[in-house]
Amino acid sequence: MPAFDYAPAPESRDLANLKPAYRPFIGGEFVDGGGEPLKTINPATEEVLAEVGTASASDVDTAVKAARRAHTRVWGPMPGSERAKYLFRIARLIQERSRELAVLESLDNGKPIKESRDSDIPTAAAHFFYHAGWADKLGYAGLGPDPKSLGVAGQIIPWNFPLLMLAWKIAPALACGNTVVLKPAETTPLTALVFAEICRQAELPPGVVNILPGAGDVGAEIVGHGDIDKIAFTGSTDVGKEIQRSVAGTRKRLTLELGGKAxxxxxxxxxxxxxxxxxxxxxxxxxxxxxxxxxxxxxxxxxxxxxxxxxxxxxxxxxxxxxxxxxxxxxxxxxxxxxxxxxxxxxxxxxxxxxxxxxxxxxxxxxxxxxxxxxxxxxxxxxxxxxxxxxxxxxxxxxxxxxxxxxxxxxxxxxxxxxxxxxxxxxxxxxxxxxxxxxxxxNTFNRFDPTAPFGGYRESGFGREGGRIGLEAYLDA
Known part of the structure; x- marks a missing residue:
């Protein structure tokens, strides 16, 4: 039986609201990064989409200091019920801007729009909705009667699910009262920087979320910074091993979600x-x-x-x-x-x-x-x-x-x-x-839900993200 011929049904790229240039987000503001700017490319056409400013070592330090101030003065002491309001607001804004985010993700990453539209963006919003519900219930999570946030979380995410991996990392961290310094992948920084716009729309206090684009050197600066309390990394096994060696013997908490051969x-x-x-x-x-x-x-x-x-x-x-x-x-x-x-x-x-x-x-x-x-x-x-x-x-x-x-x-x-x-x-x-x-x-495969923990062991890493058990990585119970 012959296959059906489908007429083209393109989504408009204008929905992405693509800008010619993007900048790092530190302390609630978009700033000129001290690193060498990079050009992010549409892998389907090889055209340059935008120029992206990157962070330097001093920018990493500035971001960590901003995150520390926000944690000490605002976000850490804030009641969970108040933190939840911000997370709910972020979730709703992701939904409201879902078409924009889906098109931008497909342009920057190369994945089909039906996957960005129907899977990635809705699941990213779902993670913020789910973790907003936990923010005022942490004392009932079975992790101690009065669990405390760790402080500043350094987070490094891969290029295969840029916004979804950001949500997996940021949502539980914020729900538990931590602040964040996150590095998106070098080849897919755009939706993370639009997420920074969403943080401003949601009036998230300055310094709670900081987004630092760049290559591996920026990630290494985050991992090695002395005032970061926890590192969360998703990526290759080889880089995960380097990170584990780097934080060994320090006070930093660590979770790794690495490769697989399922x-x-x-x-x-x-x-x-x-x-x-x-x-x-x-x-x-x-x-x-x-x-x-x-x-x-x-x-x-x-x-x-x-x-x-x-x-x-x-x-x-x-x-x-x-x-x-x-x-x-x-x-x-x-x-x-x-x-x-x-x-x-x-x-x-x-x-x-x-x-x-x-x-x-x-x-x-x-x-x-x-x-x-x-x-x-x-x-x-x-x-x-x-x-x-x-x-x-x-x-x-x-x-x-x-x-x-x-x-x-x-x-x-x-x-x-x-x-x-x-x-x-x-x-x-x-x-x-x-x-x-x-x-x-x-009898299924690739089924994900914010309520279900995900993670591996051996050379696939350790720690869990999602579900009640995923909160443990961001709490000092």
Whole structure:
């Protein structure tokens, strides 16, 4: 049956209210940063979107001092019921400006507008709504009768979910009475700086939130600053290890949410059509730029052929192209650097003998794009089965018994997430207990909710974000 042809349905880029230049946000004001300005690029067209001022070491110090003053004088002593009002206000403003934020996110990041519009921005608002509800109930969270805020939190977020990762970090920190110095990713700073505008709209006291764009040197300055009480980092495992070494022996608290190489395990009794949709969502959502992506598919041997046939057909129907087109399923890879890494790892898979199948979709003439790719005949020793590719590339392995599935799923240094597909509830519970992963989904994948804690262990980091337990990282109980 031929695939449907869809007429273009682009969202207007004018909704993003794009400015020619953006500046760091310190002490409630936008200031000229002392760092070298950077140009942020639309990965779908390679055009420059805006010039962004970056922070210097002295700007980091100024921001930390502003955050300390705000914590000591205003935000820390403020009753939780009053802090909650600000968080509710921020949540409502995110909702009111949701179309603007969604378009800006897709321009700066490259993800499809339907993901920014329907997933990222609503979930970011939901995190502020949820944590606003906790602000006056911290004494009932089971973390002691009178838990206190830590002080100043230094937060560093990645480029794959810029505004959503900001919300994951800032919402619980503010709810618990902390102030924040946050560095957005070098390639995706724009929605964080619009969030700074939202903080001003909400009349958040100056210094409670500070946004410092820049490269890794700015993050290193935040991590190394002596007057920061807690570091929260989401990003690569290698950088996470550097941060852990840096804060070792200091008084700083630390939470890390790092890489992953999740196993998505499909048993022979699974509903295959439903499983195929879950597999596609698990690896091709956000171009595979997801730390918990189901990048290793473990299929019971007896159904491997049938499942692969269904999967390849479904992947061939995914539409790749303009991220602002509402019909687009696969957008742009975030940067030329990341595209190069994906290509290098895919080449290694072919060189090591895996069978590559790539969707026959056409690629745009400009921009950083990579067609969805599925590797079969994959062995555990191959790099594509071991390394985090962070792109739209799936490695398929087979198993015969549940014990073999567990052994293969756990054969990774990571431990962030996993998926199980089966009709047997007892098998789901047994597998969930056996899998070494912080989050295990059953007959679904990539489901997130502010009320549910998320995080990993081993080389996927430690600590939890979201839910009641996520408050613990920002409280001195």
């Amino acid at each position: 196993a998505n395990v499909v048993f022979d009794d699974a509903p295959l059509d439903q499983a195929v949709e879950g597999i596609v969502n698990g690896i091709f959502f956000n171009q595979g730029h997801v730390c918990c992506a189901g990048s290793r598919l473990l299929v019971q041997e007896s159904i491997a052929g049938e499942l692969l046939e269904k999967l390849r057909y479904r992947v061939s129907t995914l539409r790749l192209g303009d991220p602002l087109d509402k019909n687009t399923d696969i957008g742009a890879i975030n940067s030329a650097e990341q595209l190069g890494r994906i290509r290098e790892l895919v080449d290694s898979g072919e060189h090591e003998g895996a069978q590559r199948w790539t969707s026959p979709c056409s690629l745009p003439d400009k921009g950083f794009f990579f067609a969805p790719t599925v590797f079969s005949d994959v062995h555990q020793s191959m790099r594509i089965a071991r390394d985090e590719i962070f792109g739209p590339v799936l490695s398929v392995l087979t198993f015969r018994t549940p014990d073999e599935a567990v052994t293969k799923a756990n054969n990774t240094p990571y431990g962030l997430s996993a998926g199980i597909w089966t009709e047997k509830g007892s098998r789901i519970l047994w597998m969930a207990n056996q899998l070494r992963a912080g989050v295990v989904w059953a």
